[in-house]
Amino acid sequence: MNKKIEIFDPALCCPTGVCGPSVDPELTRISRLHLQLVNQGYDVLRYNLAQEPDQFANNKQVNELLGSEGPDALPAVVVDGQLAFNERYPSVDEFADWLGFDKEMVKVKEPKKKLNITLK
Incomplete structure (x- = not known):
């Protein structure tokens, strides 16, 4: 049986947090991984504090965590x-441990050709 995984993100500017002039590589990694897992049928959900505060309020453990440690706990x-x-x-x-898949199936593939772009 597949496990249900829920990720409670801090307040992000958009659902993925992958926008704006300087993107956090960790947000890019988790967004890509989340999309791959969802597309393969796994029950992995992400909630953004800025856009889905009800999810945080309705989850007792996350609500208590926020109450005791604040948003820096996310x-x-x-x-x-x-x-x-x-x-x-x-x-x-x-x-991979939680969902029981081979971690190679979600390995990020490097592009065959790399572009060299110089901005002036």
Whole structure:
């Protein structure tokens, strides 16, 4: 049986947080990984504090975490209804352990050709 994984993101400017002039590489990694897992049928959800505050209020453990530690405690990761950890995003290895897949299936493929672009 597949596990349900919920990621409670801090307040981000958009659903993925991958926008603007300087993008956090960790947000890019988790956004790409989340999309791959969802597209393969896994039950992995992400909630953004700025856009989905009800999800944070309705999850007792996350609500208590925010009450005691504040928004700096995010992101928080809940696996099958239990708070697994907070202040970081899951690794590929953790997702593979929870969901039972070979981590090579979500490995990021490097492009065959790299573009050299110089902005002046």
